Amino acid sequence: MVKTCTFCVLLILSLYTLQAHGALKLASYYRDHMVLQRGPQQAVLWGNADTEGDTVTAQVIGQGSAVNTTVQNGNWKLRLPAIKDPGPFVVNVISGDGGHVTLNDVLFGDVWFCSGQSNMELDMNQILNSAYEIRKGIEKKNIRLLKVAHVNSSSPQYDTKYYIRWTVPNKQYLPQFSAVCFLFAEYLQSHLNYPIGLVDSAWGGTSIEAWSPHDAVQTCPLPHYENYLECCPMVPEVLYNAMVHPFLDMTIFGVLWYQGETNEGQDEIYKCQIKALVDSWRKNFNQRSLGETPVDFPFGYVQLATGNPDLVSAQPALRWAQTVGYGYSPNPALPDTFMAVAMDLKDVGTNPLGPYHPRDKQDVAQRLVLGALNVAYGRKNIEFQGPFPTAFEKDQDQKTLTIEYDHGHTPLDIRSNDGFDVCCNTFAPACDGNSTWVKALITGHDNSHVTVSYAGCGSRRLVGLRYAWKSQPCEFKQCAIYSAESDLPAPIYITKSPPA
Ligand SMILES: *[C@@H]1O[C@H](CO)[C@@H](O)[C@H](O)[C@H]1NC(C)=O
Ligand SMILES: *[C@@H]1O[C@H](CO)[C@@H](O)[C@H](O)[C@H]1NC(C)=O
Ligand SMILES: *[C@@H]1O[C@H](CO)[C@@H](O)[C@H](O)[C@H]1NC(C)=O
Numbered sequence: 001m002v003k004t005c006t007f008c009v010l011l012i013l014s015l016y017t018l019q020a021h022g023a024l025k026l027a028s029y030y031r032d033h034m035v036l037q038r039g040p041q042q043a044v045l046w047g048n049a050d051t052e053g054d055t056v057t058a059q060v061i062g063q064g065s066a067v068n069t070t071v072q073n074g075n076w077k078l079r080l081p082a083i084k085d086p087g088p089f090v091v092n093v094i095s096g097d098g099g100h101v102t103l104n105d106v107l108f109g110d111v112w113f114c115s116g117q118s119n120m121e122l123d124m125n126q127i128l129n130s131a132y133e134i135r136k137g138i139e140k141k142n143i144r145l146l147k148v149a150h151v152n153s154s155s156p157q158y159d160t161k162y163y164i165r166w167t168v169p170n171k172q173y174l175p176q177f178s179a180v181c182f183l184f185a186e187y188l189q190s191h192l193n194y195p196i197g198l199v200d201s202a203w204g205g206t207s208i209e210a211w212s213p214h215d216a217v218q219t220c221p222l223p224h225y226e227n228y229l230e231c232c233p234m235v236p237e238v239l240y241n242a243m244v245h246p247f248l249d250m251t252i253f254g255v256l257w258y259q260g261e262t263n264e265g266q267d268e269i270y271k272c273q274i275k276a277l278v279d280s281w282r283k284n285f286n287q288r289s290l291g292e293t294p295v296d297f298p299f300g301y302v303q304l305a306t307g308n309p310d311l312v313s314a315q316p317a318l319r320w321a322q323t324v325g326y327g328y329s330p331n332p333a334l335p336d337t338f339m340a341v342a343m344d345l346k347d348v349g350t351n352p353l354g355p356y357h358p359r360d361k362q363d364v365a366q367r368l369v370l371g372a373l374n375v376a377y378g379r380k381n382i383e384f385q386g387p388f389p390t391a392f393e394k395d396q397d398q399k400t401l402t403i404e405y406d407h408g409h410t411p412l413d414i415r416s417n418d419g420f421d422v423c424c425n426t427f428a429p430a431c432d433g434n435s436t437w438v439k440a441l442i443t444g445h446d447n448s449h450v451t452v453s454y455a456g457c458g459s460r461r462l463v464g465l466r467y468a469w470k471s472q473p474c475e476f477k478q479c480a481i482y483s484a485e486s487d488l489p490a491p492i493y494i495t496k497s498p499p500a
Contacts, residue, residue, distance in 0.1 A: 024049050027246070035195050036251070037108070038194065054095050060106075084108065089106050112184070112199070113255045113256070115202050117259045143186065145174070145177050148162060151243060152242050164177065164200075179361040185198055201247070208262075208263050210238055213241075257300070304318055309471055345476065388493070393500055410448050415481075452465075469492060
């Protein structure tokens with residue numbers, strides 16, 4: 001009797017295995033516990049099958065009728081109905097030739113794709129108060145995690161490898177997951193009240209060109225393209241091919257991006273590269289998802305935090321380049337984007353990760369959530385941008401410059417009188433090679449204006465202005481200009497023509 005039953009179990013197991021690993025396959029990221037994109041978007045499912053012309057049928061059990069498609073060239077791809085009910089659901093996929101795959105515990109929510117270099121990769125174990133944050137995080141069973149392995153490829157891939165397969169946040173895996181990505185979802189979820197799926201696809205020390213598809217790399221030629229070492233994470237296209245391209249078919253809601261440190265010193269090209277990356281990711285995610293990932297999907301990014309204090313110009317210039325030279329987001333070059341400022345979150349001294357990796361990712365995530373709520377979720381009453389200069393007035397007798405912020409609408413909180421430099425020039429009315437930058441102290445302010453002295457120019461002309469143009473512009477949350485209402489810092493600023 002015992003023998004027979006053992007045999008039964010083995011037979012059932014082997015039949016099940018045959019079915020699950022038979023002719024019909026889903027792409028490797030369709031798994032139990034995953035989040036599929038909720039309505040009004042339609043989640044896309046795709047995979048491979050053996051029988052050409054066979055019908056593949058998918059059904060979310062209890063959510064409307066089945067949908068089907070035909071196998072072509074060994075592939076199939078279909079859209080599920082638009083589903084707003086969060087689930088959990090069982091999803092069945094069957095093929096006419098007897099293939100059968102079941103996905104269990106599938107939720108419907110918003111899927112965010114998180115990418116970039118070390119500050120995106122920096123995990124929950126490494127942040128401030130990590131034990132507390134992990135304890136709190138593992139309660140969030142409606143956030144689901146997928147972490148992509150470090151892989152590279154010289155050609156676009158349709159499959160990839162994983163460090164973490166779709167899972168609820170738990171003690172084993174949450175500590176290894178991107179902190180910015182997870183905390184963003186945790187804070188965002190309190191506003192949305194439905195599931196969030198996160199794909200963490202990041203690699204420390206990597207360049208933007210490695211994350212760019214071929215056409216974007218062609219759009220922004222690199223000076224020494226042919227001299228690139230055969231060291232893979234830096235070669236153009238290789239991470240896009242292996243860590244982004246496989247996901248293009250999956251319907252997503254938006255992207256978070258924290259990258260740029262590796263491209264410091266290359267800021268003029270970066271302006272072209274970031275725009276090309278955003279444009280090409282949007283186009284490719286849209287096309288491959290049968291139009292279900294919107295072509296203008298929200299793209300949030302973190303403006304670089306701090307770096308080594310001696311690198312005065314490379315890091316601010318890269319922060320400026322991240323905005324394509326506008327200073328804020330969204331802007332005409334980067335529509336439907338949002339930016340979190342992080343330069344005032346300095347964490348040096350006791351930080352074992354060094355000045356480039358502030359461990360306060362909570363504030364970064366909070367600032368990203370404000371941007372997402374406004375730009376991605378249409379809550380237009382939510383303030384998400386720090387104060388930004390809108391007009392200047394020069395007083396030549398007093399040698400002062402008054403800067404108006406946000407057309408006079410934002411009450412300012414001035415936390416220091418240090419942060420501005422003026423550009424002075426004897427010869428030309430421009431901040432060129434003959435000019436020098438001189439510190440300009442704040443001498444006064446009212447509700448939404450700040451006055452600085454340019455007496456340091458002496459008899460020279462005032463031909464430019466910059467703000468927070470340093471790798472480490474201030475102590476923790478003590479830069480000069482904040483919004484008194486939202487508590488958000490003013491981002492860096494520069495003009496190389498005479499203000500006023
Ligand atoms: C595929 O779906 C269409 C539209 O719902 C339906 O008419 C057709 O019968 C389905 N085909 C199969 C083989 O299930
Ligand atoms: C890039 O991928 C190849 C295999 O495709 C691997 O041998 C190599 O180690 C990878 N490079 C890095 C830096 O991981
Ligand atoms: C500096 O000024 C001189 C005199 O006007 C001019 O000839 C020269 O081109 C300027 N140099 C730069 C770098 O702008």
